[in-house]
Amino acid sequence: MKKLLVTMLLVAATAATAHAGLKVVGKGDAMRLDSSNFPPAMKANYEIMRVKCVKCHTMERTIVAIQTGVAPISGQPFDRNATKAYGIKMLRKPDSNMSKAEVKASVDLMNYLLSEAEK
Amino acid sequence: MFLKKNTVAVMFLLGITCAPLLAPGTASAIPAFSRQHKTECSTCHTIYPELNEFGDAFLKNGYVYPHKKDGAGAKAAEPGNEWSIISGLPQQIPLSLTASADLAYDEDAADGNKLDLSTRSVTLQAGGSFRDMFGFFATYNLYSQGMQRASALANPANNTNVPPSNDPDLDELFLVWRQALGSPVNAKVGRFEPKLSLWKKSNRILPVPSYASTTYRVGASPFSSDATEDGVELNALLGNRVFVAGGVVDRNGQDREDGYGHISLKIGGTDFKGQEPEVDLEKDSLWDYLSVTLGAFGYWGQNGEFDANGVAQNLNNFRRIGAEADILYQRLHLKGSGSFGRDSNPVFGFFKAPVDSKAYTLEAEYYLGAPVNLVPLFRYEYLNAGDGTIKRLTPAIAYAPLQNVRMSVEYTHSIAPEGTGNIAFASIAFSM
Numbered sequence: 001m002k003k004l005l006v007t008m009l010l011v012a013a014t015a016a017t018a019h020a021g022l023k024v025v026g027k028g029d030a031m032r033l034d035s036s037n038f039p040p041a042m043k044a045n046y047e048i049m050r051v052k053c054v055k056c057h058t059m060e061r062t063i064v065a066i067q068t069g070v071a072p073i074s075g076q077p078f079d080r081n082a083t084k085a086y087g088i089k090m091l092r093k094p095d096s097n098m099s100k101a102e103v104k105a106s107v108d109l110m111n112y113l114l115s116e117a118e119k
Numbered sequence: 120m121f122l123k124k125n126t127v128a129v130m131f132l133l134g135i136t137c138a139p140l141l142a143p144g145t146a147s148a149i150p151a152f153s154r155q156h157k158t159e160c161s162t163c164h165t166i167y168p169e170l171n172e173f174g175d176a177f178l179k180n181g182y183v184y185p186h187k188k189d190g191a192g193a194k195a196a197e198p199g200n201e202w203s204i205i206s207g208l209p210q211q212i213p214l215s216l217t218a219s220a221d222l223a224y225d226e227d228a229a230d231g232n233k234l235d236l237s238t239r240s241v242t243l244q245a246g247g248s249f250r251d252m253f254g255f256f257a258t259y260n261l262y263s264q265g266m267q268r269a270s271a272l273a274n275p276a277n278n279t280n281v282p283p284s285n286d287p288d289l290d291e292l293f294l295v296w297r298q299a300l301g302s303p304v305n306a307k308v309g310r311f312e313p314k315l316s317l318w319k320k321s322n323r324i325l326p327v328p329s330y331a332s333t334t335y336r337v338g339a340s341p342f343s344s345d346a347t348e349d350g351v352e353l354n355a356l357l358g359n360r361v362f363v364a365g366g367v368v369d370r371n372g373q374d375r376e377d378g379y380g381h382i383s384l385k386i387g388g389t390d391f392k393g394q395e396p397e398v399d400l401e402k403d404s405l406w407d408y409l410s411v412t413l414g415a416f417g418y419w420g421q422n423g424e425f426d427a428n429g430v431a432q433n434l435n436n437f438r439r440i441g442a443e444a445d446i447l448y449q450r451l452h453l454k455g456s457g458s459f460g461r462d463s464n465p466v467f468g469f470f471k472a473p474v475d476s477k478a479y480t481l482e483a484e485y486y487l488g489a490p491v492n493l494v495p496l497f498r499y500e501y502l503n504a505g506d507g508t509i510k511r512l513t514p515a516i517a518y519a520p521l522q523n524v525r526m527s528v529e530y531t532h533s534i535a536p537e538g539t540g541n542i543a544f545a546s547i548a549f550s551m
Contacts, residue, residue: 055489055490056159056161056489056490057159072157073156073157073158073162073184074184074186076186084400085394085395087400088395088396088397088398088400089389089395091398091407091408092172092388092389092395092396092398092407092408094165094171094447094449094450094452094486094491095161095165095450095486095488095489095490095491096489097489100403100407104400104401107400
């Protein structure tokens, strides 16, 4: 009973800190988004992001930026202007291996996630 | 036949000419920055120590993260960090270490030791900022073996302002007053590499050898464009895409100061403030991936041979004029550098014998991997420092299994008036 209570409290605390609009699975380096409720187009975009972005950084970095509205390293606001700027940065990075279509898909997804996070 | 008969003389001459090119490199960005900003090396580097566009913006911004909201002060204001913002102290000790071990194979080694595994170095670095008002950077060569060092020169103080009795192993130590007194001008003071070239001598995939165009010396003069010197420099961004710098350098044994200036212009790509260009994600354009940086510099100075009282005499007035270009298109990176010089008395003789010099370097790199972890490159160098033409062809490959570990293999074919030489060079370096 005591264990159950502690578990419930931990779950409640986690839920309170997580953003209401985004369903997150796992934590730390293993953090992922639950895309089961995404529209089909965004599900496809998420597959691109899930494969391409983690080559160089964790998904946690992107998710935290969307949840908090602040880019974790630069401390800059993470809004729609920022998503495009980061997209262009990744497009132009010689080593990103991302095409323009993939970058656009990722930017569209981040903008969608920002909208969802605001709800 | 000629080469065999004159192997010792050829290698001696090549060694003298190339010695300054084998000085150990120093890193311009270091793990201390990675720890401070909690970001990976590839934020600022391709394969370290070469900087990417953002790393260059970080450097020009006086070691403060570009666009950082309220800079380091924002973090310092967090509960428990008040001491840091009040005192101006970094929250972590900003120290790093870089070490390297090299293996050289020289088929014409003068001492018969063709395979040499005796070159290694350890360098201590420090860098960071004080409340974003001052940036600082230091490089101290803790140990090096088998490398031609500035301290090994007969008259190292000639090039710096260090008293001859001191070992000038402190390669860099400077403070940058960022946007001094609310102006757009940054003031740098201390020992540093005067801003002449587009790239610091450490800003290379292959720091050893350095570019002939910026590291060559003439006669007995210890001056090279990329030598660290004691001075004061003012630099500033004009808009987002023009960078200007100018400074004076103090030199021992004489009252006259050296002077220099630099200007660079960047077209396309990330600007000097680290801002991405506007790109239409619906349409393709050549400029989505292309950036061209053009630079020019000039240096005017005077040095001489010290007499018993440490006074420079038999003075040599010299100048260097240079032009450079840096072109980045997707994974292809091209660098070109040319320098012209004139020395009025480079051998410090009683009778002056002026020497004109010129040197060019062309390098092509191709980035592979995500992040970049494999770079094949080719370098061509031409040097005429008054004693004949030397050409060097260097194919090489660099590999970074981790972002803080770099392995490289290079082969240099040298063509000099006295003959040809072939040297294979392998290096492993790490930073922590």
